[in-house]
Amino acid sequence: MRVAIQGTHGSFSEAAARWRWKEAEIVPCRDVQQVVVAVREGRAEAGCLAIENSLFGSVTATYDLLHEAFGDGALHLSDEIRLPVFHALLGVPGAALSDVRRVLSHPVALGQCRIWLDSHLPGAELVSEWDTAGSAEIVARDGRKDQAAVAPLGAGSAYGLATLAERIEDDPSNQTRFLTFTREPAPALPQGGAPIPRKTSLLLWLPHKPGMLAAALQAFAARGVNLTSLQSRPERTAPWTYRFYLDVEGAPDEPRLAEAMEAVEALVTKVVVLGSYREWNDGTAPSRPPTPPPAHRRPRPDVPLYDRRQKPEGSTITVNGVVIGGPRPVLIAGPCSVEGEEMLLEAAISVAASGADMLRGGAYKPRTSPYDFQGLGVRGLKLLGEAREKTGLPVVTEVLSWEEVPVVAQYADVLQIGARNMQNFALLRAAGRSGKPVLLKRGGGATIEEWLSAAEYILADGNEQVILCERGIRTFERATRHTLDLNGVALVRERTHLPVLVDPSHAAGIRSIVAPLALAGLAAGAHGVLVEVHPHPEQALSDGAQSLDRDGFAALAREVRTRYPA
Numbered sequence: 001m002r003v004a005i006q007g008t009h010g011s012f013s014e015a016a017a018r019w020r021w022k023e024a025e026i027v028p029c030r031d032v033q034q035v036v037v038a039v040r041e042g043r044a045e046a047g048c049l050a051i052e053n054s055l056f057g058s059v060t061a062t063y064d065l066l067h068e069a070f071g072d073g074a075l076h077l078s079d080e081i082r083l084p085v086f087h088a089l090l091g092v093p094g095a096a097l098s099d100v101r102r103v104l105s106h107p108v109a110l111g112q113c114r115i116w117l118d119s120h121l122p123g124a125e126l127v128s129e130w131d132t133a134g135s136a137e138i139v140a141r142d143g144r145k146d147q148a149a150v151a152p153l154g155a156g157s158a159y160g161l162a163t164l165a166e167r168i169e170d171d172p173s174n175q176t177r178f179l180t181f182t183r184e185p186a187p188a189l190p191q192g193g194a195p196i197p198r199k200t201s202l203l204l205w206l207p208h209k210p211g212m213l214a215a216a217l218q219a220f221a222a223r224g225v226n227l228t229s230l231q232s233r234p235e236r237t238a239p240w241t242y243r244f245y246l247d248v249e250g251a252p253d254e255p256r257l258a259e260a261m262e263a264v265e266a267l268v269t270k271v272v273v274l275g276s277y278r279e280w281n282d283g284t285a286p287s288r289p290p291t292p293p294p295a296h297r298r299p300r301p302d303v304p305l306y307d308r309r310q311k312p313e314g315s316t317i318t319v320n321g322v323v324i325g326g327p328r329p330v331l332i333a334g335p336c337s338v339e340g341e342e343m344l345l346e347a348a349i350s351v352a353a354s355g356a357d358m359l360r361g362g363a364y365k366p367r368t369s370p371y372d373f374q375g376l377g378v379r380g381l382k383l384l385g386e387a388r389e390k391t392g393l394p395v396v397t398e399v400l401s402w403e404e405v406p407v408v409a410q411y412a413d414v415l416q417i418g419a420r421n422m423q424n425f426a427l428l429r430a431a432g433r434s435g436k437p438v439l440l441k442r443g444g445g446a447t448i449e450e451w452l453s454a455a456e457y458i459l460a461d462g463n464e465q466v467i468l469c470e471r472g473i474r475t476f477e478r479a480t481r482h483t484l485d486l487n488g489v490a491l492v493r494e495r496t497h498l499p500v501l502v503d504p505s506h507a508a509g510i511r512s513i514v515a516p517l518a519l520a521g522l523a524a525g526a527h528g529v530l531v532e533v534h535p536h537p538e539q540a541l542s543d544g545a546q547s548l549d550r551d552g553f554a555a556l557a558r559e560v561r562t563r564y565p566a
């Protein structure tokens with residue numbers, strides 16, 4: 001196998017190429033362009049290009065070549081190689097460090113040794129050469145004591161040079177990422193082996209409109225496709241416009257990436273798949289688990305995942321030591337909205353003192369009117385985090401949109417999906433991928449079947465930690481806000497293994513009947529209660545009329561603990 005590299009014998013590119021093809025016959029090339037030409041013209045069967053260094057950053061010459069090299073599909077990217085890069089300073093035999101006035105190397109290598117060169121050879125001229133090992137060759141050929149090369153240690157013995165210093169790179173973690181490619185496509189892998197993680201490199205041209213880059217990236221984020229690199233390079237013939245290079249995990253035929261690509265194609269001016277290749281794994285790091293395809297691309301299970309037949313004994317979900325779904329009812333209490341630091345702490349401390357297991361409070365509020373208080377957003381999340389610190393209570397808080405799942409998940413112990421969003425399928429999927437337990441409220445107009453199907457979305461996306469919460473449905477009755485559907489509670493307890501809670505506050509809308517409804521919910525089989533508690537309900541910015549005050553909650557908690565002793 002003839003492998004073209006940028007540089008010559010003894011270079012890091014050679015070492016990288018030999019990781020992939022041990023017996024490679026190396027074809028040295030002056031620059032990266034020539035590497036591609038050599039393979040296209042058949043002087044080599046494969047090539048190896050440095051693409052990124054961990055200290056220096058992108059190898060821009062390679063980036064600027066990618067479209068021309070791989071855009072037409074004639075060459076095939078095959079592997080990513082990550083090579084630890086240790087630099088040595090090499091001089092002619094008999095030279096001392098104090099003799100050195102000129103240091104030759106590839107500019108990327110000089111850039112990785114700035115600190116050492118500045119402190120040990122402050123006056124030396126730094127000379128950019130075509131290659132690290134090539135510089136060693138020049139130093140050997142010139143035979144001048146005042147010249148040295150920054151190169152791999154091995155290049156010293158190859159060209160008969162002495163080592164003046166070793167390990168001069170700015171950081172011991174220094175490594176360079178290479179991409180290898182071939183003229184012939186790789187033969188298909190035998191079926192049935194463990195899946196080999198792949199990466200895909202893409203090139204995007206975006207319309208110059210607000211939000212286009214974010215929209216393109218969201219196409220991947222929304223489907224749980226991990227981005228590993230993003231690089232912009234100038235569009236040379238159109239000043240101040242850019243092209244974007246993206247590396248993502250997965251291969252283009254994997255369903256999540258295929259869907260994302262479809263969305264990206266619809267959004268951007270142009271997208272080019274540069275190639276897909278084996279992700280580096282030298283065996284020292286466990287390879288990442290393969291991303292499962294989205295639920296709609298998988299076979300429908302014979303029995304729904306929520307169904308009690310899947311787990312006749314019932315599921316329990318443990319959140320920071322609090323077991324939900326067991327015999328002991330859980331009490332989740334706190335204000336409707338996080339309104340400010342003082343009120344939240346007051347509420348949190350009081351419900352903790354009364355024996356609540358978790359704290360609730362909305363930082364993002366779904367309000368019927370856009371003019372009503374919408375919550376404090378991220379500031380509210382931070383306050384919830386502080387309240388958790390102070391009280392030790394895990395936090396349940398609502399997330400309104402799939403875009404906000406990551407930020408809410410940063411602070412929440414349990415993500416609440418509210419009644420209005422029960423059938424927001426993009427949100428359900430994102431919650432499925434969040435890795436956090438999800439409290440799924442029943443929609444005010446949703447049937448039990450629809451509620452369970454919504455839970456199935458979260459389960460099917462790989463999240464087994466789903467808690468159902470009945471919070472009242474809309475009936476003809478207007479005297480109460482909603483009607484707590486106790487039939488529904490008793491029935492879902494039969495039909496699903498998932499834990500079920502009741503929220504009597506939103507069902508009632510009236511403080512005085514919250515406690516009896518809570519007890520009724522437990523009697524119907526609920527595993528716990530979620531109630532709104534405000535230190536000063538008459539001042540609440542939302543749902544004051546249905547909020548218990550601290551004494552009201554203390555009385556309810558006492559009653560529950562008496563009726564259901566541990």
Ligand code: PEP
Pocket residue numbers: 336362366417418419420441471503506
């Ligand atoms: C809430 O819990 O404050 C809330 C808005 O609930 P629901 O989605 O049940 O209306």
Ligand code: MN
Pocket residue numbers: 336337506532542543
């Ligand atoms: Mn509320």
